[in-house]
Amino acid sequence: MEHGTNDRSVITRELSRHHSANNTLTSSFRGQDPLLLLKTLQLLWTKKEMKKQLKEEIRRGFAGLEDPLAGLLDMLENSSDWKGKGHSLGYHITSELQLWIKEHPAVQQSGMKLKKLQARVFRILAQCPANLLDPLISIYQLHTADRNYLLGHVSHLYHKGDYKEAVILSIKLKLQPDQDVEKMCTPLLLQDKTNLVEAYVGEYPELQCKLLQILDTWCEPSFNIKDISRQYQGLSKYKPDKFNHKMLSKLVFRLLERFNLDPALCPNVINQRHLRTLNYLFYKRFVEKSMTQENWTDHVQNTVGENQWLQGHLIQLLISYTDMSTAARWAQRCNLPKEMLPYGVADELQKLKIQERVEEAEKAENYEEGKKKDYYQLSIPRANIHFLQTWEEMLQCWEKVLQPGQVVGIDMEWRPSFGIVGKPRVSLLQIAVGEEVFLLDLPQLLEQAEREDEKEKLSHFIQRLYLDPAITKLGYGMSGDLNSLAATCSALKDMDKQAQGVVDLLTVDKQLQKSSVDWKKGGRKVDVLAPERSCEDRAFRQPERGLSLLVQHVLGKPLDKTEQLSNWEKRPLREEQILYAASDAYCLLEVYGKLRKDPASFGLSSNLTESLVGKPSIKPRAKKQLNKQEVPSSSGQQCKRFDEEASCPPDPISPKEFSVVCDNMLQGLGRYLRCLGVDVRILENEDDHRKAAEIARQEGRVILTSGLPYQTLQSQIGEGRCFSVNCSEKAKEQALQVLKHFNVQVTLADIFSRCQVCNCDKYLKISKERMRQLMEGSRRLTAEDDASHLTTSEEKASQTCDAATPAHDSPQPIYNPNCQCLEELDLTGESVTLANGTVLQVSAIPPGVLDKTDLTYFYCCTCCGKVFWEGSHFGRVVSQFKDVLAAMEDDQSFYDLS
Numbered sequence: 001m002e003h004g005t006n007d008r009s010v011i012t013r014e015l016s017r018h019h020s021a022n023n024t025l026t027s028s029f030r031g032q033d034p035l036l037l038l039k040t041l042q043l044l045w046t047k048k049e050m051k052k053q054l055k056e057e058i059r060r061g062f063a064g065l066e067d068p069l070a071g072l073l074d075m076l077e078n079s080s081d082w083k084g085k086g087h088s089l090g091y092h093i094t095s096e097l098q099l100w101i102k103e104h105p106a107v108q109q110s111g112m113k114l115k116k117l118q119a120r121v122f123r124i125l126a127q128c129p130a131n132l133l134d135p136l137i138s139i140y141q142l143h144t145a146d147r148n149y150l151l152g153h154v155s156h157l158y159h160k161g162d163y164k165e166a167v168i169l170s171i172k173l174k175l176q177p178d179q180d181v182e183k184m185c186t187p188l189l190l191q192d193k194t195n196l197v198e199a200y201v202g203e204y205p206e207l208q209c210k211l212l213q214i215l216d217t218w219c220e221p222s223f224n225i226k227d228i229s230r231q232y233q234g235l236s237k238y239k240p241d242k243f244n245h246k247m248l249s250k251l252v253f254r255l256l257e258r259f260n261l262d263p264a265l266c267p268n269v270i271n272q273r274h275l276r277t278l279n280y281l282f283y284k285r286f287v288e289k290s291m292t293q294e295n296w297t298d299h300v301q302n303t304v305g306e307n308q309w310l311q312g313h314l315i316q317l318l319i320s321y322t323d324m325s326t327a328a329r330w331a332q333r334c335n336l337p338k339e340m341l342p343y344g345v346a347d348e349l350q351k352l353k354i355q356e357r358v359e360e361a362e363k364a365e366n367y368e369e370g371k372k373k374d375y376y377q378l379s380i381p382r383a384n385i386h387f388l389q390t391w392e393e394m395l396q397c398w399e400k401v402l403q404p405g406q407v408v409g410i411d412m413e414w415r416p417s418f419g420i421v422g423k424p425r426v427s428l429l430q431i432a433v434g435e436e437v438f439l440l441d442l443p444q445l446l447e448q449a450e451r452e453d454e455k456e457k458l459s460h461f462i463q464r465l466y467l468d469p470a471i472t473k474l475g476y477g478m479s480g481d482l483n484s485l486a487a488t489c490s491a492l493k494d495m496d497k498q499a500q501g502v503v504d505l506l507t508v509d510k511q512l513q514k515s516s517v518d519w520k521k522g523g524r525k526v527d528v529l530a531p532e533r534s535c536e537d538r539a540f541r542q543p544e545r546g547l548s549l550l551v552q553h554v555l556g557k558p559l560d561k562t563e564q565l566s567n568w569e570k571r572p573l574r575e576e577q578i579l580y581a582a583s584d585a586y587c588l589l590e591v592y593g594k595l596r597k598d599p600a601s602f603g604l605s606s607n608l609t610e611s612l613v614g615k616p617s618i619k620p621r622a623k624k625q626l627n628k629q630e631v632p633s634s635s636g637q638q639c640k641r642f643d644e645e646a647s648c649p650p651d652p653i654s655p656k657e658f659s660v661v662c663d664n665m666l667q668g669l670g671r672y673l674r675c676l677g678v679d680v681r682i683l684e685n686e687d688d689h690r691k692a693a694e695i696a697r698q699e700g701r702v703i704l705t706s707g708l709p710y711q712t713l714q715s716q717i718g719e720g721r722c723f724s725v726n727c728s729e730k731a732k733e734q735a736l737q738v739l740k741h742f743n744v745q746v747t748l749a750d751i752f753s754r755c756q757v758c759n760c761d762k763y764l765k766i767s768k769e770r771m772r773q774l775m776e777g778s779r780r781l782t783a784e785d786d787a788s789h790l791t792t793s794e795e796k797a798s799q800t801c802d803a804a805t806p807a808h809d810s811p812q813p814i815y816n817p818n819c820q821c822l823e824e825l826d827l828t829g830e831s832v833t834l835a836n837g838t839v840l841q842v843s844a845i846p847p848g849v850l851d852k853t854d855l856t857y858f859y860c861c862t863c864c865g866k867v868f869w870e871g872s873h874f875g876r877v878v879s880q881f882k883d884v885l886a887a888m889e890d891d892q893s894f895y896d897l898s
Contacts, residue, residue: 032061032064032065034065034070034071034072034074034075035074035075035078037061037064037065037071037075038074038075038078038079040057040061041054041057041058041061041089041093042079042089044057045089045092054092055092055096058092058093058096058097059096059100062096062097062100063100067107067109068097068100068101068107069097069107069109069117069139069140070117072093072094072097072139073117073120073121073124075090075093076090076093076094076124077120077124082094082128082129082132083127083128083129087131090132091129091131091132091135094132094135094136094139095135097135097139098135098138098139101139108141114140114141114144115145117140118140118141118142118145121136121140121142122153124136125153125169126153126156126157126162126165130168133168133169133172134172137172137173142173143173143174147175147178150173150175151175151178151179153169154166154169154170154173154175154179157169158183158184161235161236163184163187163188163191164188164191164193164196166184167184167185167188167196167200168196170184170200171199171200174203176200176201176203176204176207177204177206177207181200181201181207181210181211181214182210182211182214184200185197185200185201185211186228186231186232187232187235188200189243189248189251190228190229190232190235190238190239190243191235191236191237191238191239192239192242192243194251197211198255198258205259208255208259208261209261209265211255212252212255212256212261212265212266213265213266215248215251215252215255215266215269216252216265216266216267216268216269217268218245218248219245219248219249219252219266219268219269219272220268221268221272225243225244225245225248228243229243245272248269249269249272249273252266252269253269253273271307271309271310274303274304274307274310275310275313277299277303278300278303278304278310278313278314278317279317281296281299281300281303282317282321284296285321286321286322292685293685293686294664294665294685294686298665298707300314301707301708301709302707302708304334305708306708308334308336308340311331311334311336311340312336312340314330314334315327315330315331315334315336315340315341315342315345316342318330319342319344319345324344324345324347324348325348325352327342327345327348328345328348328349328351328352329352331345331349332349332352332353333708333712363694371560374557374558374560375557375558375559375560376551376552376555376557376558376559376560376583376587377557377583378579378582378583378586379586379590380435380436380437380586382579384435384436384437385436385437385439385578385579385582386436386437386438386439387439387441387573387578388438388439388440388441388445389441389444389445390444390445390448391445391448391449391452391454391457391458394440394445394458394461397431397438397440398461400433400434400436401431401433401438401465401471402461402464402465402468402471403471404468404470404471405470405471406433406470406471406472407433407471407472407474407589407592408431408432408433408465408471408472408473408474408589409430409431409432409433409474409475409585409586409587409588409589409592410429410430410431410432410473410474410475410478410481410585410588411430411475411476411481411581411584411585411588412426412428412429412430412481412484412485413426413427413428413430413566413568413581413584414426414427414428414484414568414569415427415567415568415569416565416720423483423484423487424484424487425443425484425487425488426442426481426484426485426487426488427441427442427443427568427569428440428441428442428568428573428581429442429462429485430581430582430584430585431465431585432582432585432586432588432589433589437582437585437586439578439581439582441571442458442488442489443569444571445458446458446488446489456491458489459489459491459492462485462489462492462495463491463492463495466482466495466498466499466500466502467498467499467500468500468501469500469501470501471501472501472503473499473501473502473503474503474505474588474589474592475502475503475504475505475588476504476505476506476509476546476547476550476588477504477506478496478499478502478504478506479496479504482495482496482499483496503592505547505550505588505591505592508550508591508595508604509546509547509549509550511603511604512550512553512602512603512604544558545657547559547584547587548561550591551587551591553602554591554594554595554602555587555590555591555594559583559584559587560580560583561700562576562580562697562698562700563576563577563580564580565720565721566580567720652743652744652745653742653743653744653745654677654744654745654747654750655673655676655677655678655679655744655746655750655753656677656679656750656753656761657744658678658679658702658742658744659678659679659680659681659699659700659701659702660673660678660679660680660681660701660702660703660704660738661680661681661682661683661692661695661696661699661701661702661703661704662680662681662682662683662692662704662705663683663689663692663703663704663705663706663709663713664682664683664684664685664687664689665705665706665707665727666704666705666706666725666727666734667682667683668730668731668734669704669725669731669734669735669738670682670704671731671756672731672732672734672735673735673738674754674756674759675751675752675754675756675881676735676739676746676750676751676881676884677746677750677751677752677753677754677761678744678754679701679754679759679761680754680759681695681699681701681759689705689709689712689713690712690713690716692705692709692713693713693716693717696717696721696722697716697717701721702721702722702723702742703717703721703722703723704723704725704738705722705723705724705725706724706725706726706727707724707727710722710724723738723741723742725737725738732884735884736884739884746881746884746885747885748878748885751878751881752878755861755863755864755866755868757861757864757866758861758863758864758866760861760862760863760864762861762862762863763859763860763861763862763868764834764840764859764860764861764862765857765858765859766857766858766859766860767856767857767858768850768855768856768857768858771842771845771850771858772850774832774840774842775842775843775845775847775850777832834862834865836862838861838862838863838864838865839865840860840865840867841860841865841866841867842860842867844867845858845867849869855869855870857869857870
């Protein structure tokens with residue numbers, strides 16, 4: 001205790017002597033001695049309990065100095081404690097001066113005096129720790145110093161080997177834009193000071209990009225990273241084990257994420273990471289054998305994308321792990337140029353192409369043979385179909401068509417608009433007369449007429465055709481066609497109101513639908529359960545509708561509509577398009593001829609022509625829109641739908657009218673859409689993507705796919721019949737995207753209207769008592785593991801989609817699919833086999849289900865025999881689809897108001 005007291009007494013005596021000396025100096029030199037002040041402060045610094053007194057003494061000392069800024073430099077130059085790390089006396093003195101200057105701004109210097117001080121402070125900056133930089137830069141206003149002088153000082157530090165100090169000072173003085181980023185950062189990277197590198201470029205996006213590009217060039221496979229380290233052989237703290245491609249790659253990705261930059265800046269790093277992913281996928285598939293072929297294929301496609309460098313490595317890996325044939329198939333899928341392929345793969349690819357051409361030819365031949373059996377075929381030779389593009393070619397059509405008493409079939413084609421607002425422009429006008437069909441290339445004819453300033457020629461021909469009552473014009477839904485024709489050629493405006501001698505077979509179709517006459521097939525009534533089609537056909541083939549259904553009823557076979565959604569603006573037209581267009585017009589003549597020959601057998605009046613000739617009728621959906629909007633340009637007249645009606649909003653289609661084939665990476669989406677009543681075929685895991693195109697062509701379906709297969713599949717089918725889905729989204733979001741794009745309107749009645757197992761939309765409705773009789777007569781009374789009921793299907797659907805909480809005040813839905821009651825069928829006794837051979841799986845129903853008091857009916861799929869019933873939580877599961885129902889209602893409300 002006495003020792004501490006004695007120390008304070010000594011310090012007090014020293015302070016008194018210091019003040020006395022200062023008083024003497026003040027009277028002589030008008031300021032105290034900075035070095036004497038430093039000595040006093042050093043005495044106080046040794047005693048921690050006198051820190052407060054130290055602070056007061058520093059401020060009192062600066063107030064007594066003639067030039068505090070120069071005094072600080074004197075003290076720093078004559079001491080060395082501030083050169084170490086941590087808080088030193090020099091740091092305290094400097095920090096207190098910085099605060100004191102803010103309170104006494106008059107002591108600030110300028111001009112030559114300031115420049116001299118700045119020159120002195122630079123000698124200190126080369127040795128001072130980082131914590132002294134900011135106060136010294138502020139006190140001596142180094143940001144105002146000559147920039148070249150600052151850069152020169154930093155360069156001096158750099159060439160001395162003080163790389164870290166040079167970079168820190170550059171950051172403090174914001175000199176980075178005038179420096180070489182590679183030169184400044186390379187030594188720091190060799191010393192593993194990546195945080196300092198990040199700070200160096202942190203505020204300068206241009207430098208960030210430059211740095212990343214430099215790092216990316218170092219990651220090229222051919223680049224020798226040791227070439228860089230050799231330039232800094234004597235570098236202290238060099239860490240060669242951390243300066244490698246792996247470290248650089250991690251740094252690149254960290255910088256990309258931190259600065260939110262485009263990965264395209266670093267193609268080498270990205271490629272190397274994808275290559276490592278490829279090697280990992282090959283290891284999982286061919287070494288561990290822990291990945292399915294389908295999952296492996298999907299990951300490989302997403303990893304490689306369209307990058308030819310990666311595709312080349314993929315081929316090399318395939319050669320190592322599989323065989324030449326597999327490598328050739330992938331080379332074909334990636335569309336790699338021949339010069340990139342190894343010799344053996346190029347040969348194998350050539351063989352593969354020859355084999356595929358042979359297979360395609362066989363498939364095409366078989367397909368055409370099948371079409372001849374299943375679909376309506378033109379009865380006129382191909383030479384009688386004329387494609388007209390010039391006015392000279394039109395003259396033969398003029399002479400044959402514009403004859404009194406002539407009967408002509410007229411149809412039109414245009415490019416599908418898929419929801420684009422506005423009326424479509426007709427691309428092709430088909431006129432069938434006698435044993436010939438004329439296909440008028442309207443865009444080309446109109447362009448020629450405009451060039452020759454004879455626009456009225458074509459419009460005059462069409463006006464004469466439609467206004468002449470002596471010429472019978474056949475069509476199907478002609479009002480919409482004529483409105484589109486008016487949008488193509490303004491001179492034909494109001495043609496739908498002025499046309500005479502028109503027979504719209506849509507009117508016939510309506511009368512046939514109202515007729516009580518049963519359609520005959522093989523001398524018996526067609527029953528939904530009769531085995532006139534195979535189970536697969538009933539489950540997957542889209543039902544006929546529109547003109548196709550009328551042709552089937554009258555002529556026995558439907559139209560092949562696979563080319564309907566083609567791009568009719570593209571020239572030249574394909575042969576399939578030409579035959580389709582000719583069939584659409586010529587079938588009208590044959591239908592009309594057969595109806596006139598024997599109208600009574602179709603339930604029509606004998607005076608068919610008199611009852612039908614008149615103004616063209618408006619299609620039902622188009623008429624509905626006219627009533628709602630009270631304008632002539634209804635959307636029902638804007639674009640052809642799958643069933644010859646409008647496909648663009650606001651004229652929706654139901655899930656039953658929409659048929660798709662889902663690629664095997666979208667199986668969840670397929671199950672979800674099937675829950676909503678959409679006609680869905682789903683590829684199996686082992687199926688090739690190209691099978692989707694075959695199914696789409698044969699059955700008139702839309703392909704739903706994702707990723708790389710989309711590019712391949714869309715080129716194999718008609719325009720607009722392939723849709724790419726975002727594979728990263730959940731099934732519900734994917735379904736909403738598809739439904740909105742194709743304007744499919746889902747209602748409560750559509751949910752679970754299809755069998756979740758086989759896709760069939762026909763059920764047999766059986767009462768509980770009748771089901772009890774069938775179960776008692778069945779041989780097997782115990783429940784089997786594959787028993788299926790509605791709640792099981794619901795649970796499966798709920799795994800595919802996001803569950804949604806039902807509104808408490810919403811009414812509970814009732815399950816009511818498309819059914820035929822068992823009592824209406826000739827199913828007697830204990831038989832559980834339908835007329836089509838389907839066995840009802842009644843033995844799979846747990847006996848306790850029959851004891852439920854609120855259960856009235858069972859529903860059996862007529863295709864696979866699965867038995868369903870309404871479970872206790874049916875309403876809760878249906879509510880999971882309320883987002884889809886609400887979204888559909890919102891979309892329709894928007895279109896109704898627009």
